[in-house]
Amino acid sequence: MKPEEIAARLTPLLERETGGPVQIANVRTMTGGATREAWSLDATISEAGQPRDLGLVLLIFRPGGQRAFSARDEFRLLAATRAAGAPVPKPMFVGEAELGRPFYVMERLSGETIGRRLVREERFAEARRVLPVQLAEALAAIHRVPLDGRSGSDPLTFLPRPEPGKSAVASELVRLEAMYRQIAVEPHPAFEIAFRWLAERQPTSSDVALVHGDFRIGNVMVGEEGLRAVLDWELAHAGDPFEDLGWLCVRSWRFGVDHLPMGGIARRAELFDAYARASGRAVDPEVVRFWEVYGNLRWGVFTLVQVRSFLEGLSSSVELASIGRRTAETEWELLNLIEGKGF
């Protein structure tokens, strides 16, 4: 679709929703992923007779792509997490008929997402000081989101949830192992050890909450003053909230700053204390250790998933090929955690 066509087709929707005249300008393509395309645009709306400028992002979902959620579901998810107090881009408009394909429009935010810069650069020193508490508070807010439509919000029935009769922990383990057995082209004894270790140590499940599923440095937008927004909701599901805490500490998201396990910016204890204060849930370090082992294993399995498209000839990318040689990093870290080193 051409930029002017997008502007012309979206204007009536925005005029209807805002109840006044709307000007759309600067429609530019941002990214064209496999499952959706992202556009940046500026809109001038009328608010109480005064013009107001909005920076917006338009996400158009491609037909047939493999994705977790529909445009409408993702819109609902953002609205629900925002209502619970989590910093997420404000979802503004949702539709399908106007563009002939499902889409939604959200607030455009700016900030840094590249992990290597966030953990190292001097200008983010203040951000690194406040991020542990801010990330813990954001997680606590996400984990408070009602899943069942209490307090008038839409029930989030589209989320993957624990299998009937199974705990959240057991469901995640079964899913991950099934993915591994299906995708692995070679045996990985370290992963077999990790699956065995996890199966023998399943924590008694906590309550089932909204789990972000990919909450880490690299998927949050940060300014020099601190956290601006939590992004990348494609892996959200209903599950054990401590899964998010373990994932945040997975070694790959430390960007080389290994002595600070929480995303290369803080000690685990800082996260645990801040999360306990913000959520009211007591944090058992052994439960988070379970989820950190699970997280490193999950990332290890994801590297196998990514390299498959190279091995099967679907892509000749040197980047995808190289990811296959990163699996060993997750194996090493799994052995560290299982043998009690570094936790």
Place this chain on the structure above:
Amino acid sequence: MQDRPTIHELLRAVESFLRDDVVPATEGRRQFLARVAANAIGLVERELQGEAEHAAREWAGLDALLGAEPMPGGRDALAAAVRARNEALGARIRAGEYDAEPAALLAHVRATVRDKLLVTNRAYLEADGDLG
């Protein structure tokens, strides 16, 4: 026997072309991919250097856990045999055979993974004080 340059000398030439010429002359995604490609060449070189020693160590470790077997010669036959033995090891792990005494298993798997990282990412081992 091929003439000089050797495999290693050729790989070093390609790596330095990518790192010293292509990376500075590109930007953004192409520069990132050039860096990834240079790293891949360096990795291949280290793999060729350590290959025989690492394979022998993995085979000896598997011998200790699964019982001794003659090590096949030839790269393809060796790779197939190591793969079959690792599948057998995986089946034993799943059956819980090492639950009571995991130390020998962990030591073998750690040594094997360590050899992989010596080729792919030495910085990981350095960070853990594991390079001696």
